[in-house]
Amino acid sequence: MAAVEMVIGKNGSTKVTGDVLIKDHEGNAINPPGNPFWLCRCGASKTKPFCDGTHKKIGWRDDSYSEASSAPPSPSL
Ligand code: FES
Numbered sequence: 001m002a003a004v005e006m007v008i009g010k011n012g013s014t015k016v017t018g019d020v021l022i023k024d025h026e027g028n029a030i031n032p033p034g035n036p037f038w039l040c041r042c043g044a045s046k047t048k049p050f051c052d053g054t055h056k057k058i059g060w061r062d063d064s065y066s067e068a069s070s071a072p073p074s075p076s077l
């Protein structure tokens with residue numbers, strides 16, 4: 001089993017299981033709310049970067065996601 005597993009939920013959050021170090025843009029550690037924890041993909045959570053369940057209330061759908069899709073190119077910084 002992988003040290004960290006991330007499972008992209010269909011029309012929902014990403015479930016993260018394992019020991020993960022999360023940092024904000026200034027390098028400060030952010031403690032996840034548990035293990036596993038869920039990352040917001042819809043952008044509507046009040047507890048970003050974590051999911052608070054808002055995606056269900058607003059009926060968020062990720063129509064661009066396909067389980068058969070290939071990985072996108074790396075972003076240029
Ligand atoms: S994915 Fe759950 S609140 Fe955004």
